[in-house]
Amino acid sequence: MGTYNYERFDTYVESGVDEREFAAFPNMLHAGERAPDGELTRFDGGSVRLSELWRRQGVVLEFGSYT
Numbered sequence: 294m295g296t297y298n299y300e301r302f303d304t305y306v307e308s309g310v311d312e313r314e315f316a317a318f319p320n321m322l323h324a325g326e327r328a329p330d331g332e333l334t335r336f337d338g339g340s341v342r343l344s345e346l347w348r349r350q351g352v353v354l355e356f357g358s359y360t
Contacts, residue, residue, distance in 0.1 A: 328354055 305311060322328060330344045346352045 294336050328343060330342060332342055334340055335345075343352065
């Protein structure tokens with residue numbers, strides 16, 4: 294398994310290309326915004342609504358790579 298290519302990633306971010314690419318999705322949810330309520334499948338096969346989790350504690354939703 295290789296290592297993550299941080300040098301290439303840093304160059305990509307510094308170039309501003311990432312901002313232009315992500316700006317192409319203006320109607321999508323962005324970091325810090327509240328997610329819409331919905332039903333989630335639990336690991337045990339059951340389900341829970343996102344709003345139920347919010348009432349109990351803070352919730353972080355991660356879509357994609359989290360490094």
